[in-house]
Amino acid sequence: MRRKTIDYLIDFQCPQCGAPATLAETDRLVTCAFCRVKSYLISSGVFHYCFSPKTPPEKPLIYFPYWRFKGMGFACTSVGVINRFFDISHQAAASIYFPPNVGFRSQALKLSFVTREIEGQFIEPSIPVSTMMEGAAARMKKNARTGVLHNAFIGDTTSLIYSPFYVKGKVYDAILNKAGPQPESGFNIDALKLNQPEWGIRFLPTLCPSCGWDLDGDRDAFVLICKNCNTAWKPAKDGLKKISLACIPEKKDDNPVYLPFWKITAKIDGIGLENYADFIRVANLPKVVREGMEKRRFYFWSLGFKMRPRTFLTVSSSVTGAQLEDKVVSGLPEGRIAAVNLPAEEAVQSLLPILAQFLHPREGLDSILPKISIHPKHALLVYVPFSEKHHELVHKKIPLAVNKNQLRLASNL
Ligand SMILES: [Zn+2]
Numbered sequence: 232m233r234r235k236t237i238d239y240l241i242d243f244q245c246p247q248c249g250a251p252a253t254l255a256e257t258d259r260l261v262t263c264a265f266c267r268v269k270s271y272l273i274s275s276g277v278f279h280y281c282f283s284p285k286t287p288p289e290k291p292l293i294y295f296p297y298w299r300f301k302g303m304g305f306a307c308t309s310v311g312v313i314n315r316f317f318d319i320s321h322q323a324a325a326s327i328y329f330p331p332n333v334g335f336r337s338q339a340l341k342l343s344f345v346t347r348e349i350e351g352q353f354i355e356p357s358i359p360v361s362t363m364m365e366g367a368a369a370r371m372k373k374n375a376r377t378g379v380l381h382n383a384f385i386g387d388t389t390s391l392i393y394s395p396f397y398v399k400g401k402v403y404d405a406i407l408n409k410a411g412p413q414p415e416s417g418f419n420i421d422a423l424k425l426n427q428p429e430w431g432i433r434f435l436p437t438l439c440p441s442c443g444w445d446l447d448g449d450r451d452a453f454v455l456i457c458k459n460c461n462t463a464w465k466p467a468k469d470g471l472k473k474i475s476l477a478c479i480p481e482k483k484d485d486n487p488v489y490l491p492f493w494k495i496t497a498k499i500d501g502i503g504l505e506n507y508a509d510f511i512r513v514a515n516l517p518k519v520v521r522e523g524m525e526k527r528r529f530y531f532w533s534l535g536f537k538m539r540p541r542t543f544l545t546v547s548s549s550v551t552g553a554q555l556e557d558k559v560v561s562g563l564p565e566g567r568i569a570a571v572n573l574p575a576e577e578a579v580q581s582l583l584p585i586l587a588q589f590l591h592p593r594e595g596l597d598s599i600l601p602k603i604s605i606h607p608k609h610a611l612l613v614y615v616p617f618s619e620k621h622h623e624l625v626h627k628k629i630p631l632a633v634n635k636n637q638l639r640l641a642s643n644l
C-alpha cells in the first residue's frame with residue numbers, strides 16, 4: 232500500500248544572489264544553480280513555513296498555525312515493537328473556527344519561509360507540539376493488540392505551518408476561498424493571541440572550519456564531511472561543530488559501501504545493562520557468558536539515515552545485537568559512503584525500541600519496560616562496511632541485507 236504522505240516544496244531565494252529556487256522540506260545543504268554558492272540552512276527552533284493565498288484577498292489575512300510531523304513512530308508492546316510512518320498536522324492554537332489540521336493540499340501548492348515581510352495577523356501557537364504527538368501515540372495504541380509500554384517518534388520533519396484565512400462573516404480558507412464547517416457566528420479574533428513570529432533562517436558557509444576546504448554532503452545531510460582533512464561537522468546554532476568520526480575499514484579491493492551508524496554509549500537504568508555479558512543475559516541470547524565479556528561495554532548501534540520504520544529498526548537491532556568486535560579506527564573510510572540524514576539527537580529516540588526487541592522473557596515486559604530509562608552519553612559516527620550484491624548490501628558477518636532500492640528511497644522518506 233502506498234503511504235499517504237505529502238512532500239511540500241518550498242520557495243526559496245539564494246542568500247547570495249537572490250536567484251529563486253525550490254527546495255524540498257528536508258533540504259538543508261543548498262547549492263544555488265546560478266551563483267553555485269553552497270550554504271547550509273539552519274533555524275532557531277523548528278522551521279516556520281506559510282502557505283500563500285490563491286488570489287490576493289480584499290480582506291486582511293489571518294495566519295493560523297499548525298504543527299506538522301513527518302517521520303517514524305514506534306510503540307513497544309509486550310508482544311513486539313510496532314511501527315508506523317506518520318505524516319500528520321494538528322492545530323497549534325485551539326479554535327473551533329479553523330480546520331483541525333492542514334488537510335490535504337495539492338502538492339503544487341508551495342510553502343515559503345515565514346519572514347517579517349509577510350502581511351497579515353499571525354495567531355500565536357499556544358498548544359505544544361507534544362499534544363500532536365500524544366494524538367499519534369493514541370493512534371498507535373489503537374493499532375496495537377495489547378497495551379503500549381513506550382512510544383518513540385523519530386522526526387524527519389517537525390515544523391510549524393501557517394495557513395491563510397480571512398473573515399467574511401465566517402472564517403474562510405484563503406487558498407480554497409471556502410468556509411469550512413464552523414459555528415454560524417461568534418468568531419472573535421481577540422479571543423486568540425496574535426504575534427508576528429520572531430523567527431528566521433540563517434545560512435552557514437560550508438567551508439571546513441579546520442582547513443577551509445569545501446564540505447561535502449547530500450541535500451538533506453545532517454553531517455558534512457571534509458574529504459581534505461578527514462573530519463566531520465555538525466551544523467549548530469553557533470556554527471559548525473566537529474564531531475567524532477570513525478570507521479571499520481575494509482579492503483579496498485572489495486569495493487565496500489559504508490553505511491553510517493551512531494554508536495551510542497548510554498547509561499541504562501532499571502535493568503542492569505552495562506556490558507556484553509549483561510546483554511547476553513537480558514536478551515537471553517544462545518551464547519555462553521565467557522570471561523572478558525564483562526569488560527566489553529554494551530553499545531547501541533542506531534542507523535544514521537532514514538529508512539522505512541520497519542527496516543530502520545531491523546537494521547539498527549541487527550547491528551546492536553551483533554555488538555561488533557571489529558577494530559574501529561578514527562576518520563573516514565576509503566570508499567563509497569552513504570550520507571547521514573538522521574542526527575544523533577533524533578537517533579537516540581530509537582534506543583528503547585531497539586532494546587525492547589531483545590528483552591526476554593516477553594511475559595515480564597509489562598513490568599520491566601516501564602522501569603527502564605536510557606540516558607545517552609556519547610555518540611560516535613561509525614561507517615560500517617557492507618558488500619554490494621545485485622539488489623542489496625550485505626554485511627559480511629551479521630545476517631543482514633539492506634535493499635538498495637530502499638536506500639535510494641531513503642532520501643525521499
Ligand atoms: Zn545564488
Ligand SMILES: [Zn+2]
Nearest residue numbers: 439442457460
Ligand atoms: Zn578540512
